[in-house]
Amino acid sequence: MEFTLDQVASLLNGKVEGDGSKVVNRLDKIQEGKPGGISFLSNEKYENFIYETEASGVIVSENFQARKKIKATLIRVKDAYAGFTQILEAYAQFTKNSKSGIEEPSFIDPSSNIGTNFYRGAFSYIGKNNKIGDNVKIYPNVTIGDNVTIGDNCILHPGVKIANDVVIGSFCEFHSGAVIGSDGFGFAPLEDGTYKAIPQIGNVIIEDHVSIGANSTVDRATMGSTIIRRGAKIDNQVQIAHNVIIGENTVVAAQAGISGSTEIGKNCVIAGKAGIVGHLKIADKTTIGANTGISKSIVEPGQTLLGYMGFDLKLFLKSYAVFKNLPILQDRLRELEKKQ
Amino acid sequence: MEFTLDQVASLLNGKVEGDGSKVVNRLDKIQEGKPGGISFLSNEKYENFIYETEASGVIVSENFQARKKIKATLIRVKDAYAGFTQILEAYAQFTKNSKSGIEEPSFIDPSSNIGTNFYRGAFSYIGKNNKIGDNVKIYPNVTIGDNVTIGDNCILHPGVKIANDVVIGSFCEFHSGAVIGSDGFGFAPLEDGTYKAIPQIGNVIIEDHVSIGANSTVDRATMGSTIIRRGAKIDNQVQIAHNVIIGENTVVAAQAGISGSTEIGKNCVIAGKAGIVGHLKIADKTTIGANTGISKSIVEPGQTLLGYMGFDLKLFLKSYAVFKNLPILQDRLRELEKKQ
């Protein structure tokens, strides 16, 4: 994908200052600009870099006034950041939608339907009785089981596995290696110390605009459904157990884990490596800090928790400050005891 | 899979009350019952739901006495829960065993043997000199290396990877994306600060009735074997390092990690996100709490441990209660010091 700076300016309704015939094929940070790249300057803190950058072009705002000579061609637009974002999205859109058609060999059972304008990569597998919408991209080595529903405009990156009976909305994205609908971890202890598997016959429902990160796992419900609601964003290597419900627009960062039957509210933020035990309810707008453990339901919305057994962020930080001083505290206590 | 309620009653030796010709194709929780589903009522706490459920049928115990009118057809059996479990298992059995035969293209080296009644999904790969038993299901995009042994009645879900030399017993299940037999993490530091890989030439042995969760990893031994003993159940995203031994009927929950050469006893329970350092021995029937770190061997069987550097559960909870009060404790100490 190569464009002249004149073409970029035309896309953005911008004005070129300098050589508009230079060709760019890359977006660069201004401090890392190299020939063939286009950057932007929006934050004043980065102004010094514009005098040194080797980027071929830089997008600047209308009212930017240079204090020194600039080697790069400038493209002046109303708002430099918005302009750059526009290119960023055009670029990403172009890249993501570049695949289409069928690569062979790929496998689709004749009982399954797929809409128009799809991509089915080589070695992708689509089992029986699936209903797949329009504009869906199924990358190589993806496996989709039986009786799966997938809405429009979804992207399944290489190696994603969708198990039987999963229901997926529209505009969802599954990153490489994600597993949706694996069996919940349910084993009944028997008297002789062995375990018997409890059949996991529920499914997973994923609503619209959900993103699931690379190598994350979402288990099917024992009965009923594990549900990820509209707009939730799940990072890499997250574990979501059977019968969990993740609320609308809730964000779960990498390596977090949510145990069985827990229900997370709307617009929560769960930071990396956090762990939540099973059968809890977490109120809307709760923020759970990194590596925080939650073992009780959170009833009041809008709290921020931190710690091994998470409690209020500020109180935790105070306790941890004293924890670091504990040996000194102990010495002071001994001194007092001696004086008695 | 559709049945009439009369057919279900016949399977369970039950008695129908109401319309037995209604068709069901789904198992529902009673509080989420919808037409076309069959539920059960066993726990009295849920009795109110039976008067409101929209499930087509509900399995109840012989001695259940309705206090109000019920819309659903009832199936009376000796024990409602046992009856429901029977259907659950029949349902799961039916689903899991529905695949058979060979889907093309799939790959098997002519030097490998596979027993009778198997399923080999499209894009599954079986390398050289493998011995695979009867009733084995190998789902799409599974890769099996060379010199692998797999017993009877095993299930390898989509995208599972079994490396060379792995030995697997019977009735084992591997969930999607699990990796068995990847190289152990062994690097010898050299004088110039670089590292040299130590060849990992051991294997992995997995005994009968073992379950390994989605995207879990079990490394091969440096020499000898990493061993997972009979009946152990491993959840999703668990890491088991080289030369580890997991004892019989030990359960390891999601995102736990066990470092190299550690030996876990029988009938232990290791909760989610727990971490155990290398070269330890953990006694039988040890329970290790969620996100607990273990850095010393556990000699006495039957203990329960919790905490960042895990110790006795009750003592940990007491210490953590004081931890939450540390700022107040510190203030009290200051007060005392002033009075001296």
Added chain:
Amino acid sequence: MEFTLDQVASLLNGKVEGDGSKVVNRLDKIQEGKPGGISFLSNEKYENFIYETEASGVIVSENFQARKKIKATLIRVKDAYAGFTQILEAYAQFTKNSKSGIEEPSFIDPSSNIGTNFYRGAFSYIGKNNKIGDNVKIYPNVTIGDNVTIGDNCILHPGVKIANDVVIGSFCEFHSGAVIGSDGFGFAPLEDGTYKAIPQIGNVIIEDHVSIGANSTVDRATMGSTIIRRGAKIDNQVQIAHNVIIGENTVVAAQAGISGSTEIGKNCVIAGKAGIVGHLKIADKTTIGANTGISKSIVEPGQTLLGYMGFDLKLFLKSYAVFKNLPILQDRLRELEKKQ
């Protein structure tokens, strides 16, 4: 692979004592030696095992003097450990390089180049405009996107996924299920509580001699590059977020996670389950203990940190020792207060 002990001795310039015609096909630990295996005795602590081992052959040092009768054939070499390592490497080399050629069906776009002496396993996928060096092994069910560069002598184990634009050096190894170049986790919050994906258009650069463990994930940069420098060794299930830089010869153990834009120095050791928040700089030669959380940059090189919010190892251990005594400390404080 079978050899006589005479052949092994010849390889090592060693001297046979006993039956050199015995055939071996396995390397065993001396305490687990079985017929058909060859072991070594280097550490005196293990001497007793040589009198009991059932291994067919044992490599010993020139000056080893047996105190009892030994059943196994001995091979005397200058340094037993070095001799054994030599066999270990020969064995591993032999195993790893045994695959070559093309297995069908596999997929390579005609616009991609691959060097000489390669292995392309069945169901492996190579997209457009890739440049792949010599002696590269691409195992079954690997997916490589578009515009990827891979140097010489790399190994991609089954099910590895390399996304578009990734640049990989020489002598790199990617274990099963690793995902390189998945989208960074970047979402801009909108006023209505929903999130909008920020296009992730950067790439991943992996320098020479890097190893990435099974099911680990390395996200592409938002812009610019996520970089893993020469000689870094990454274990299983590690998460490396967008725009992270891992320094030369840094080792990251299993289930550790490094958040976006953090820069780790050279020759660091990051233990299992450690978590580092985003936008930090970690000095060279820093050691971060297991399950340690790091929320501030580390400026001084060579420190060792431990703890939930990691600080100096020794100070942490002292604080934790007092933490275990907190209930007693609290009682002592109460006693003092009563006496006032």
